[in-house]
Amino acid sequence: MANTSATTAIFIDRYHPRADGKCAVSIRVTFDRKKKYYPTPYALTSDEYQKVIGEKPRSPFKEIQLKLNRLEQKAASIIASLPVFTWAAFERNFISNRAAKDSLEASFTDYAEKLRSEGRIGTAVSYECAQRSLLSFSPDTRFADVDTDYLRRYEKWMLSQGNSITTVGIYLRSLRTIFNNAIADGLLSKEFYPFGKRKYEIPTGKNVKKALGLDDIGKIFNHPLPKGSTAEICRDYWVFMYLCHGLNVKDMCLLRYANIQGDTLAFVRAKTVLTKRLVEPIRVMLNDEIKGIIKKWGNKPPEPKTFIFPVLQEGQSPDRQRQLIQQLTSLINDHMKVIADELEIDKPVTTYAARHSFATILQRSGVSISFISEAIGHSDVKTTQNYLAGFEDEAKRETMKALTAFIKNP
Numbered sequence: 001m002a003n004t005s006a007t008t009a010i011f012i013d014r015y016h017p018r019a020d021g022k023c024a025v026s027i028r029v030t031f032d033r034k035k036k037y038y039p040t041p042y043a044l045t046s047d048e049y050q051k052v053i054g055e056k057p058r059s060p061f062k063e064i065q066l067k068l069n070r071l072e073q074k075a076a077s078i079i080a081s082l083p084v085f086t087w088a089a090f091e092r093n094f095i096s097n098r099a100a101k102d103s104l105e106a107s108f109t110d111y112a113e114k115l116r117s118e119g120r121i122g123t124a125v126s127y128e129c130a131q132r133s134l135l136s137f138s139p140d141t142r143f144a145d146v147d148t149d150y151l152r153r154y155e156k157w158m159l160s161q162g163n164s165i166t167t168v169g170i171y172l173r174s175l176r177t178i179f180n181n182a183i184a185d186g187l188l189s190k191e192f193y194p195f196g197k198r199k200y201e202i203p204t205g206k207n208v209k210k211a212l213g214l215d216d217i218g219k220i221f222n223h224p225l226p227k228g229s230t231a232e233i234c235r236d237y238w239v240f241m242y243l244c245h246g247l248n249v250k251d252m253c254l255l256r257y258a259n260i261q262g263d264t265l266a267f268v269r270a271k272t273v274l275t276k277r278l279v280e281p282i283r284v285m286l287n288d289e290i291k292g293i294i295k296k297w298g299n300k301p302p303e304p305k306t307f308i309f310p311v312l313q314e315g316q317s318p319d320r321q322r323q324l325i326q327q328l329t330s331l332i333n334d335h336m337k338v339i340a341d342e343l344e345i346d347k348p349v350t351t352y353a354a355r356h357s358f359a360t361i362l363q364r365s366g367v368s369i370s371f372i373s374e375a376i377g378h379s380d381v382k383t384t385q386n387y388l389a390g391f392e393d394e395a396k397r398e399t400m401k402a403l404t405a406f407i408k409n410p
Contacts, residue, residue, distance in 0.1 A: 005031060005079060005082070005084075005085035006029055006030060006031040006079045006085050006090075007029070007030045007031075008027060008028065008029055008030075008072050008075045008076045008079065009027075009028045009030075009072070010025065010026075010027060010028070010053070010068050010069075010072055011025070011026050011027070011028040011037060012024070012025050012044065012046070012049045013025075013026065013037075014046060018043060021045055022043040022044055022045050022048075023043060023044060023045070023046070023049070024039060024042075024043050025040050025042040025043065025044055025049070025068065026038055026039050026040055027040060027068075027071050027072055027075050029075060029079070029090065031085055031087070036087065038075070038094065039184060040067075040068060040071055042064060042067075042068070044064075048061070052064050052065045052068065053065065074094065075090075075094055078090055078093045078094050081093075091189075102142060102143055102182075103140060103141065103142055104131075104134060104135075104141045104142065104143065104146070104175070104178065105131065105135055105140075105141075107143075107178050107181070107182065108127060108128070108130070108131035108134075108174075108178060109131070111127060111177075111178060111181065112124045112127045112128050112131070115127065116318070119318040120318075121318045121319055121321075121322040122250075122322060123271075126170070126174065127174050127177075129171070130170070130171035130172075130174035130175060131174075133158070133171050134154070134171065134175065137153075137154050137157050137158075138150070138154070143179070143182065143188055143192055144192065146175070146179075146192075146194055147194050148194055148199050148200040150194070151172065151194055151195075151200040152200065154168075154172075155168050155172075155203065158171075165203045165204075166204075168202075168203055169202050169203050169204050172202045172203075173202055176195050176202065179192075179193055179194070179195070211347075211353065211356040211357045211359075211360035211361070212345070212347055212349065212353060212356075212357040213361075214361060216343070216345050216347070216349075217242065217357060217361075219343045219345070220235065220238070220239070220336075220339060220340075220343065220345075220349065221239055221289075223235065223339055223342070223343060225339075230331070230335065231335045231338070231339065233297060234331060234332045234334075234335035234336060235335070235336070235339060236293045236296065236297060237249075237252065237293075237297075237309075237328075237332055238332055238336055238349070238351065238354055239289065239293065240252065240290060240293045240294075241351060241354040241355070242354040242355075242357060242358055243284075243287070243289060243290050243358075244265060244284045244290065245282055245284055245358060246354055246355030246356070246357070246358035246359060247267070247269075247282070247355070248269075248351065248352075248355065249325055249328055249329045249332070249351050250270050250325050251267060251269055251270055252309065253307070253309060253311040253312050253321075253324070253325050253328065254267075254270055254307070254312070255267060255307065255308045255309070256304065256305060256306060256307055256308060257298075257299075257302045257303060257304050257305075257306055257308055258304040258305060259308070260286070260308075263285060263286050264283050264284065264285060264286065265283070265284040265286055265290070266281040266282070266283050266284075267281060267282055267284075268281050268282070269282065294308060297309060297310075298310075311324055311325070311328055312324060312325075329351055332350075332351055333350045333351060336349040336350065336351075337349065
């Protein structure tokens with residue numbers, strides 16, 4: 001479509017396909033030989049796009065065609081209404097209000113469904129929890145309703161309901177992602193964005209992290225347990241996670257024998273597979289202890305495509321896999337609590353503590369932050385610095401004890 005000043009068209013970017021083979025679809029506006037592309041919510045394969053632009057598309061391609069046509073018609077109408085075309089005037093009218101009146105509920109639902117379709121069940125559940133919380137606070141909320149005052153009132157309401165500031169931060173980071181998605185899709189202008197400096201800054205809770213020392217880990221490793229018992233399996237799984245750079249239960253369950261390359265175990269964290277195009281695998285040098293645990297509890301025979309540990313099976317749905325991983329996590333944590341009580345260890349000995357302990361023992365041994373960051377799979381050293389910051393208070397307390405070691409307790 002066109003008028004005397006500018007033209008519009010529906011455009012699919014076949015030059016930059018995503019990892020899944022789909023290409024972004026946008027509204028292209030051309031003026032004075034300059035082209036600008038305004039995102040739509042759609043990404044399609046070439047075959048899907050041909051079905052959308054066909055003469056008689058079937059559902060769901062018919063609905064996509066109608067929505068894309070409406071977006072292009074809106075762009076053309078705005079251009080026609082402008083006395084003089086300028087990019088700023090066009091964008092004020094085209095971008096600013098498309099999602100302002102849309103409900104947060106629909107956007108959360110759509111995004112959670114997308115996450116589930118990608119097998120990211122845990123992340124989807126987290127967004128659904130945030131959605132329920134926000135709607136309990138204020139049903140039928142629109143993007144335009146969310147400003148700094150709304151967010152401060154929500155924070156206050158959450159705390160009055162007995163929730164922690166950490167939970168508030170988790171839920172509002174989910175909401176922030178929903179806003180960022182709407183802006184990236186061209187459905188909302190940045191003037192509606194309520195987060196950031198001089199607006200609303202999402203609170204971060206500071207957990208007191210208690211990493212285990214080498215003495216405690218040694219006690220756990222050498223603790224005699226009945227041969228073949230569930231307690232022995234859980235203890236060995238915990239030690240395996242600690243030695244393998246603090247990997248989590250899900251990553252351990254997803255390991256296959258193909259991940260073993262000579263004396264190295266190379267794997268990519270499940271949480272990063274779908275979020276980054278270029279992911280550097282974590283490489284763990286296999287020592288005798290790790291090899292021993294694999295030999296003791298691993299599936300037989302060790303075929304490349306076989307899961308190393310007998311937790312998951314081929315063909316299971318993401319929901320079923322998540323259920324089994326959660327069950328194993330609870331089982332390990334329950335048995336490790338008993339072991340910790342028997343050994344009189346007064347710190348939480350959870351699967352998460354295995355990761356904390358790996359990182360902090362390296363830090364206390366003088367290993368560089370950059371090495372720790374690479375070892376545990378952080379993409380940014382700042383993330384690792386923040387991750388380790390929670391242990392500083394404990395280190396300071398130990399320092400003060402050393403400074404006053406000359407005082408004898410009565």
